[in-house]
Amino acid sequence: MATTPPPPEPLSASGPGSLSEPGPPSERRTTVRTLLRLWPYVRPARTRLVTAAVVAVIASCVSLVFPLVLKWIVDGPVAERDPAGVWLGALYLLLLGLAEALLFGLRRWLVARPLAGVEAGMRADLYRHLQRLPVAFHDRWPSGQLLSRGTTDLMLVRMFLAFPLVFLLANGVTILVGVVIMLVQDWVLGLVILIPTLPVAAICAAFERRYSSASRLAQDQIGDLTTVVEESVLGIRVIKGFGRHRSQAKAFRKLSKELRGTELRKARLLAMIMTVITTLPELAIGGALVLGTVRVADGDLSAGTLVAFLSTALALRWPVESIGFLLALSQETATATQRYFEVMDAEEERPGPDRTRVTVAEGGEGLRFHGVTFRYPDAPPGSPPVLDRVDLHIRPGESMALVGTTGSGKTTLTALVPRLHEATSGRITLDGTDITALSREELRRRVSVAFEEPTLFSAEVAENVLMGAGATAGEGELERALGVAQADFVHALPQGSRTQVGEQGLSLSGGQRQRLALARAVAGRPDFLVLDDPLSALDVHTEAAVEAALRRVLVDTTALIVAHRPSTVLLADRVALLSGGRIRAVGTHHELLRTNAEYAHLMAGDPVTEQAEQEDQR
Ligand SMILES: Nc1ncnc2c1ncn2[C@@H]1O[C@H](COP(=O)(O)OP(=O)(O)OP(=O)(O)O)[C@@H](O)[C@H]1O
Numbered sequence: 295m296a297t298t299p300p301p302p303e304p305l306s307a308s309g310p311g312s313l314s315e316p317g318p319p320s321e322r323r324t325t326v327r328t329l330l331r332l333w334p335y336v337r338p339a340r341t342r343l344v345t346a347a348v349v350a351v352i353a354s355c356v357s358l359v360f361p362l363v364l365k366w367i368v369d370g371p372v373a374e375r376d377p378a379g380v381w382l383g384a385l386y387l388l389l390l391g392l393a394e395a396l397l398f399g400l401r402r403w404l405v406a407r408p409l410a411g412v413e414a415g416m417r418a419d420l421y422r423h424l425q426r427l428p429v430a431f432h433d434r435w436p437s438g439q440l441l442s443r444g445t446t447d448l449m450l451v452r453m454f455l456a457f458p459l460v461f462l463l464a465n466g467v468t469i470l471v472g473v474v475i476m477l478v479q480d481w482v483l484g485l486v487i488l489i490p491t492l493p494v495a496a497i498c499a500a501f502e503r504r505y506s507s508a509s510r511l512a513q514d515q516i517g518d519l520t521t522v523v524e525e526s527v528l529g530i531r532v533i534k535g536f537g538r539h540r541s542q543a544k545a546f547r548k549l550s551k552e553l554r555g556t557e558l559r560k561a562r563l564l565a566m567i568m569t570v571i572t573t574l575p576e577l578a579i580g581g582a583l584v585l586g587t588v589r590v591a592d593g594d595l596s597a598g599t600l601v602a603f604l605s606t607a608l609a610l611r612w613p614v615e616s617i618g619f620l621l622a623l624s625q626e627t628a629t630a631t632q633r634y635f636e637v638m639d640a641e642e643e644r645p646g647p648d649r650t651r652v653t654v655a656e657g658g659e660g661l662r663f664h665g666v667t668f669r670y671p672d673a674p675p676g677s678p679p680v681l682d683r684v685d686l687h688i689r690p691g692e693s694m695a696l697v698g699t700t701g702s703g704k705t706t707l708t709a710l711v712p713r714l715h716e717a718t719s720g721r722i723t724l725d726g727t728d729i730t731a732l733s734r735e736e737l738r739r740r741v742s743v744a745f746e747e748p749t750l751f752s753a754e755v756a757e758n759v760l761m762g763a764g765a766t767a768g769e770g771e772l773e774r775a776l777g778v779a780q781a782d783f784v785h786a787l788p789q790g791s792r793t794q795v796g797e798q799g800l801s802l803s804g805g806q807r808q809r810l811a812l813a814r815a816v817a818g819r820p821d822f823l824v825l826d827d828p829l830s831a832l833d834v835h836t837e838a839a840v841e842a843a844l845r846r847v848l849v850d851t852t853a854l855i856v857a858h859r860p861s862t863v864l865l866a867d868r869v870a871l872l873s874g875g876r877i878r879a880v881g882t883h884h885e886l887l888r889t890n891a892e893y894a895h896l897m898a899g900d901p902v903t904e905q906a907e908q909e910d911q912r
Pocket residue numbers: 433670672673680698699700701702703704705706707
């Protein structure tokens with residue numbers, strides 16, 4: 295069975311985001327390696343990115359030429375009182391300024407379009423991958439965590455590629471070139487400027503570790519906040535119905551406050567590193583200024599050299615000061631990348647043997663469970679399996695109702711047929727062929743499902759229904775499916791079957807949505823139909839009409855129908871009782887009523903059952 299790594303503990307302050315614990319060394323080492331995983335996405339944009347980096351380096355280095363022109367003006371035309379020379383110097387400075395501005399503009403233009411493509415490509419891959427991940431993965435991951443990975447995290451990645459990555463390189467080269475220029479101009483003053491290098495490097499390393507933890511926590515908290523917002527919007531009826539605005543708002547405020555706390559912690563760390571990075575070099579520049587002035591007074595140094603030296607040092611202020619900010623953004627991007635790949639690394643559903651297509655023998659032996667055991671991957675260790683060596687045979691063309699108490703595992707059993715979950719052990723066969731030997735495409739073509747909680751997509755009614763049929767299905771199939779599901783109300787909608795149904799079909803009633811989900815299940819004329827209590831939201835008259843139509847459909851379809859109400863049970867040829875993880879009895883409704891006390895108890899109190907019992911007694 296496919297296993298996926300569990301999601302990080304998003305809300306736990308003692309989880310991977312805790313500032314007090316910088317994380318294991320292996321985790322820290324992976325920062326650069328994590329960023330390198332972006333390479334396949336960045337590859338197509340590499341030429342433009344490299345050109346942009348070169349342009350940024352040239353633009354930064356142009357800023358270092360200003361002090362050299364200044365030195366030339368001070369030691370030359372100014373010392374020689376030559377106004378024409380001063381004007382010429384001013385012209386050089388103007389041209390340099392223009393060149394610098396143009397180069398920065400060019401850099402922006404170079405990266406904007408390809409990086410939007412990188413972000414879009416990564417998002418498309420994430421969406422594609424999410425569609426292929428097993429249901430067990432989606433059971434475990436909160437939707438907000440997935441949403442935030444596909445939005446905020448990817449935006450951070452794009453911003454990093456457009457700005458910090460290029461500037462880390464450009465500013466690094468500028469600092470190196472500037473230091474060399476200063477050392478060449480005067481090595482003593484150059485060494486004074488270099489004094490803060492070691493303490494700044496040590497403080498940067500400590501900052502990086504702490505900031506990494508804080509940014510992980512903040513990004514996970516954004517995911518949790520997104521989950522709460524999403525649940526509140528989807529569950530707005532429950533919230534209003536139960537008057538839970540205040541408690542829901544309180545829960546939101548709590549999470550929001552925690553996120554604010556983490557963001558403030560990040561801001562404090564950033565303020566600390568910015569203070570250090572600004573103060574220590576400023577002190578060194580101050581020291582160099584005092585020493586330089588004394589040496590100019592002693593005649594050991596020309597005034598022009600001191601002006602050029604200090605102008606170079608001042609030109610390096612932005613590249614040096616930006617390091618804290620750039621490191622912070624790099625850390626946030628490493629975290630975003632890590633979060634992105636946590637999802638991308640999760641194992642997809644095994645596709646099944648697509649190439650060696652297995653065809654199911656016609657007129658075979660129906661749907662069969664052979665000693666099927668199932669345990670949810672996240673079930674507590676030692677807990678009994680939900681299904682324990684289930685044996686069940688549904689003959690070809692037969693419809694079998696599955697009954698059992700709430701939580702007995704009916705939904706779980708039905709989910710195994712279309713392989714929404716994989717059986718832990720045992721086999722399920724369709725007309726004698728193991729379902730794991732069929733390609734997913736083939737399996738889902740032959741087996742149709744309708745769930746108790748019907749999900750409709752933001753699309754036309756017709757699109758929602760024909761989703762269950764082949765690509766060539768048209769009006770005929772649509773009308774037939776709507777007829778079977780007794781969904782005539784569709785024709786009364788403003789645009790008939792072309793009416794858009796709202797988000798999750800919320801503009802329709804529960805019963806209307808169930809009927810559309812049922813229509814979707816029968817639209818493709820499947821050989822095997824799995825229905826998880828599909829009529830629960832219908833009134834008795836509509837249910838009776840749907841049942842009559844379904845009975846006609848079920849004549850040549852092998853069906854497994856989860857049922858709670860005897861009226862649904864009566865739709866089936868036979869009934870299977872699921873209890874304690876096993877099939878305890880199989881027979882007709884009336885047989886089981888007579889012979890199985892548990893079944894009789896389960897159905898007790900229902901008018902249909904009571905009527906059947908009275909008939910039996912007569
Ligand atoms: N994703 C899951 N992870 C872990 N346990 C689960 C998961 N889904 C269901 N369960 C557990 O499996 C058991 C069977 O659930 P299932 O939904 O199959 O029951 P059911 O018979 O269909 O119930 P109902 O009649 O109420 O719909 C329950 O104890 C439930 O808590």
